[in-house]
Amino acid sequence: MMEAMKISIVKLGGSVITNKSEIEEINEENIRSLMKQLAKSNSHIVLIHGAGSFGHPIAKKYGLIHGDSEPTGEKLLAVSRTHHKVQILNSELIRIGNEEGLPLFPLAPSAFVIGTKEGEYDYSRTIVNDVVKQGFIPVLYGDMILSQSRSFTVLSGDVTMHKIAFILQENGFDVKHVVYVSDVNGLYTSDPKIDPNAEMIEDVAAEEFDKYLVLASGSSSTDVTKGMYGKLIEIKEFVKRGINVSIVNVEGKQLQNCLNGLNYIGTTFRA
Numbered sequence: 001m002m003e004a005m006k007i008s009i010v011k012l013g014g015s016v017i018t019n020k021s022e023i024e025e026i027n028e029e030n031i032r033s034l035m036k037q038l039a040k041s042n043s044h045i046v047l048i049h050g051a052g053s054f055g056h057p058i059a060k061k062y063g064l065i066h067g068d069s070e071p072t073g074e075k076l077l078a079v080s081r082t083h084h085k086v087q088i089l090n091s092e093l094i095r096i097g098n099e100e101g102l103p104l105f106p107l108a109p110s111a112f113v114i115g116t117k118e119g120e121y122d123y124s125r126t127i128v129n130d131v132v133k134q135g136f137i138p139v140l141y142g143d144m145i146l147s148q149s150r151s152f153t154v155l156s157g158d159v160t161m162h163k164i165a166f167i168l169q170e171n172g173f174d175v176k177h178v179v180y181v182s183d184v185n186g187l188y189t190s191d192p193k194i195d196p197n198a199e200m201i202e203d204v205a206a207e208e209f210d211k212y213l214v215l216a217s218g219s220s221s222t223d224v225t226k227g228m229y230g231k232l233i234e235i236k237e238f239v240k241r242g243i244n245v246s247i248v249n250v251e252g253k254q255l256q257n258c259l260n261g262l263n264y265i266g267t268t269f270r271a
Helices: 028-039 052-061 073-099 127-133 157-170 206-213 227-240 254-259
Strands: 006-012 044-049 104-106 113-115 121-123 137-141 143-147 151-155 174-182 203-205 244-249 266-270
Touching: 006 028, 006 157, 006 254, 028 073, 028 254, 044 073, 044 127, 044 157, 052 073, 073 104, 073 137, 073 143, 113 151, 121 157, 127 137, 127 157, 137 157, 157 174, 157 227, 174 227, 174 254, 203 206, 206 227, 206 266, 227 244, 227 266, 244 254
Parallel strands: 006 044, 006 174, 044 137, 104 137, 113 143, 174 244, 203 266
Antiparallel strands: 113 121, 143 151, 244 266
C-alpha cells in the first residue's frame, strides 16, 4: 500500500506580508525571506496568506464581513475592489516565490468556494488535491466569496486553512503539521505588543488548551477576521483531528527550522 503524501500547511499572516499601517504596501523583505525558507523545506507545502492592508481596510469601511442580502451598488463595488486588491497581493507573493524557485500555483477561493444558506462554506473537494499531486505548491488566500444567504461574505485565510486541511485528510493525505507565521513569537500570557511583561508559552498540550483561550487578544491593527482568539479556535479543531500546530515569528529562520524538524522559537500545540 502506497504511503500517504505528508503535507504541511503554512499560513502567512497579513501582518507579516504587508505593512498594515500603510494601505496596499507589501513587505517584500519578509516575503522574500519566507520564500527562501520554503525553498529549503523538506515538506510538501500548501500555502495560505492573509489579506493584510490590501483587503481589511475596504472590508471594514463597508461592513463586508457580514454580507448583505440586498446589497447596494456601492457595496457591490467594494466587494469587487476588495477581491481585486487581494489578487494584487497574491500576484506579488507569487512573483517573489517564482524568483526564489518555488512552483507556486494561485487558487482564488472565490472561484471554488461558496457560502451556504446555513452559514457554512462549500469547497470544491478536489482542486487542491490535484494541484498538490502535480507537484505545485497551491497558494490560497483570504478573499471575498459569493454567499447563498448574504449575497457575499469575507472568507478568511484562517478558515480556508482549517477547511482545506480536513479535506486533504479525508482524501487520504497525511496532514502532519500546520504552521502560522506571525509578527509575534507565539502565544503569550498577555498581548506582547502592549505588555512588556508578557511571557511566551512554548508548549501547549491538548488537555491544557481551553485555559489558554482566555489569554488570547485581538490584533492591534485593523483586522476583520477575529485576531488571535479566532486563530486559537481554529487551532483547537486541528488538534482534535490529530494535527500538530505551531505559531512562529517571521523573523530569523523560524519557519524553515520548524518545517524541517529543527529547534525554533515559537509555540507548539500538540495533538
